[in-house]
Amino acid sequence: MMHLYIKNMVCNRCITAVRNELTQLGHTVGEITLGEAEIAAEPSVQELKTIDSSLKKLGFELIEDRKSRIIEQVKNEIIYLVHHSNDVLLTNLSSWLADKVNYDYTYLSNLFSEVEGTTIEKYYIAQRIEKVKELLVYNELSLAQIADMLGYSSAAYLSSQFKKVTGLTPTFYKSVKENKRRSIDQL
Incomplete structure (x- = not known):
């Protein structure tokens, strides 16, 4: 499982929205908690850009750096x-x-x-x-x-x-x- 770290997730509706978006993008989704989502396969650089772009439309954002x-x-x-x-x-x-x-x-x-x-x-x-x-x-x-x-x-x-x-x-x-x-x- 690949972990995605996502900014601005604050409630259960956020979890549902992220799950739906990742599923619509064709990813097999595992556990999702506030700020983190698991997907089955490691996405390519282009897929990560697509995920980030889709999430931004919903008010979320992928987090890439450790801090x-x-x-x-x-x-x-x-x-x-x-x-x-x-x-x-x-x-x-x-x-x-x-x-x-x-x-x-x-x-x-x-x-x-x-x-x-x-x-x-x-x-x-x-x-x-x-x-x-x-x-x-x-x-x-x-x-x-x-x-x-x-x-x-x-x-x-x-x-x-x-x-x-x-x-x-x-x-x-x-x-x-x-x-x-x-x-x-x-x-």
């Missing part, structure tokens, strides 16, 4: 942890990420900051805040439940971090989003 692959793997692990997993970190982010990506955290941190212009920690916080926004809009959980679910030490700490990142309190954010929603009879 970019590492960065994308870091992002994908964080996205999976925050958005697709029910696991809460039992250790610190640096240890968890170093184990997942199989690189020293100092190396990962320096590389990420150099390439992305932000720290891994800020990226992680941004992903968590996006998840908080999503959960607030669903209006099914209290702020304390959301804090617990995402591994915050308290609802107050979550609220403080939310305001620092967005400029809004979670309560105000939720009220603004609710006011923008219209009931079905108003449509």
